[in-house]
Amino acid sequence: MITGKTKMADLIHLNHKLLPVIGRFGISLGFGDSTVNEICREKGIETAFFLEVVNAFHDPDYYPQENLRQFSLQLIVDYLRNTHRFYLDKKIPEIEEMIEAMIRDCYPGKEHIDLIRVFFGNYREELIAHIEREEKTVFPYALMVEEAFLKGSLTGEQLEQIRNRSMKEYQEEHNDIEEKLYDLKNIIIKYLPQPQDVSGCTHILYELFYLEQDINDHSRIEDKVLAPKVEQMEKVLLEQYPLSDG
């Protein structure tokens, strides 16, 4: 497990896939022998939260710490929201542009190739709907549960909400948003006719591999850090107020 005393350099040697993750915290290379604790303090990052995120990425079986007051859910929600923006405002338009270029330069005159454009357009809609549901329903719900948990009090309305739609349900409905990217990769690699210009296709494939992995990791933060914390808080709240509406 990665701890505050782990050297930042060792963390990257342990798992180089953590590079984009630490980048999202605003940490760049050149950390010498500094530990996670030192760098987080220097950058003003909540260490407990940083550790939770890198451990969840690094270890598929990682389960978050029991201590619910370690850091605010707001931090997780902000992190997830930032990532959503990164997908919608940066990655998706970039890939759309690459698809246009690929159709134009690699497959001029080939009928049916704009199927790829339609396919990715559908994917974009799916991703937008997925993110919207999280930002409009799931995140506000999570923050509401935390607020009640920290206050140690619960209104009748909040109790009703917890009973009606628990985090568990959200999690069960949390679908695999990266499946279509996986398909698109294989369609390009295996099933599109031979391109006239191979490099145009190679570039877009790198992007798709990257985005698929990144969304996968993002979903794991939702499933392994956010959801379990909210579930534990729900449990405490429901134990404390078992029959208050009776």
Place this chain on the structure above:
Amino acid sequence: MADFTAVVIERSYVIRKGWTQILRSFDEIRNIYEFAEIEECLPLLPKYHPDLVLYHSTRIHQEIGSYLSGKEIGKIFWVDISPEEHKKEDVPEWADLSLSPLLPREKIRQTLEQIMHDLGGETDQGTHTELSHREITVLKLISRGLTNKEIADKMFISPHTVITHRKNITRKLGIKTVAGLTVYAILNKLVSLEEIDS
């Protein structure tokens, strides 16, 4: 060459011999065992390890499932050979496919051929990437937007078998979603754009 074992369970001596005769005409089938009653056959299934069981069910047989669960007998393809023509789209729960003895002999042969082909396809998992005729049919129907249940009804197979076909298609092509399969089907001219829009 495949090396299958088949079992026929049918009360009527004459009909049973008829099925055996058809099965014998397939090179892929090495052993055929005949039974009049399911009760005689069940205890022997773990020993025979059949790939294919043709069964004329005369009453409800939930006990097939409960008897076999937990026993190491591998995957069996169950074919329902009850002659009830009028309700043939209803494949019983336990069966992968219904095949009525009242169908023309050539049709029966074709269906059995397809089953052998599919069984063969499943034995060399991973390397075998060409879709079988049946899988192509399923793929076309998926691209036209049909649900598993609708595909099952159209092809006279059980929804369970449709799901098996879908899993195999996904494994062979490396494509998981309906939208992705549709793109594949169009690129390979299995369906036309007009068929999908309708």
